[in-house]
Amino acid sequence: MSARATLVGQVRSVLREAVEAHRDDEDTATLLRRQLDRMDEPLRVAISGKVKAGKSTLLNALVGEEIAPTDAGECTRVVTWYRHGHSPRVTVHPREGLPRQLPVSRVDGALRIDLDAAPEAVERVVVDWPTRGLRDTTLIDTPGIASVSHEISASATRFLVPEDEPREADAVIYLMRHLHRTDLRLLESFQDRGVARATPVNTIAVLSRADEVGVGRIDSLMSARRIAQRYRADPRLRKLCQTVVPVAGLIAHTARTLRQDEFTALAGLAAAPRDELDSAMLSVDRFTRTGDGRARLLSRFGLFGVRLATVLIRQGFDDPPRLSAELVRRSGLDELRETLSVLFAERRDLLKARSALLALDTVLRDRKCPDATRLLSSVERVLAEAHEFAELRTIGVLRSGAAEIPPEASAEAERLLGGDGGGTWSRLSLRPDADRETQLRTALEALSRWQRWAESPLSGRAFVGLARVVVRSCEGLVDRLNEDG
Known part of the structure; x- marks a missing residue:
């Protein structure tokens, strides 16, 4: 039996003992049973960041479908889970009362969610969707985090760093447009301070909206990659996250959902005299007033995306599948997906075991039972004996520069x-x-x-x-x- 299988078995065993120890407390027993069931579920990855960081756009790009609202509607102000399901279904979970299903409707190909309730009254929305992009990973879109006088409110990170309940996510993708001290504080808040010690291994930072780094120049993505490389070497970030990946989320999202009529419009632009097109693309106003339908094209691609797509069509990417694949590659999405596969998917069992121990530690300390001391000793023994956790702690030490x-x-x-x-x-x-x-x-x-x-x-x-x-x-x-x- 492999070491990983042994670790998972040990965690399951401790969880079952804890369920039995709390058999007279139905609420706590149910909470622990959910943690036991969670061991067999897909990895849960939360997408977090400040307001306007591009979280929903990146989520759509990762899934390959327009299921996350990208406007500033009410749904973007609540935690929304996107998980694999056999048929489309949207369920709202209110803070009080029973869950209820919402009608599934699409507008211009995008899923539309009407809460029919104040966001403050909703605990979460769960979207079940039949797509390959959600088979192995449940993505959790969190509300944009705002800062006030550079101080982070206690409620801003409640979902990822709850005070009295186990956290919901196994790993975090944190989006930032540039490195700011509030980003560092937010990343610090995601670090576990309990059973598994602070470690950067369950967090990846994304330099989002990478196409805006160079003010829309054709070499913007190259500039973004250089900045991300510099951030990776920053000792402040190294101790808080695994790596930094630059991604042009809008381009990635649009490329994965490219439509024939959009390609036809782009091909028409690419066929126009270059001087004429360059002149039209000096500003958004010039571009939109020189042709019908360009505002829609601009909302889907952005000025940089239109410029890049027309250049690629001239270079020979002259059919929708080839253009889509090249745009995805250049957007940085392929690099992000490979990073997620290597750093998260390969560690699925370890990250889930870690989440389960964090949850169990929280429950045992906050909801006392006669066997709490013995069970806490069992948790500590698993941590001490499991080499996988020793590796995580040592990586944290290396990245912090403490040794x-x-x-x-x-x-x-x-x-x-x-x-x-x-x-x-x-x-x-x-x-x-x-x-x-x-x-x-x-x-x-x-x-x-x-x-x-x-x-x-x-x-x-x-x-x-x-x-x-x-x-x-x-x-x-x-x-x-x-x-x-």
């Missing part, structure tokens, strides 16, 4: 611990198609190197402790490769 270690060892340690992905090849900094012999040889070399560091009398105490965790990770890689052989 003094040789510079040449830091990057390798983080990678071997799974900081760049849990796959054997990614931990060993090899290509995905590297053969078993190459992987085994590289793993043995890493194991030998870190064993020397762990046993060296010249290594400081903190570095020795860190090195021992890395050694155990390397031993796990070697064992896994020998089993595969």
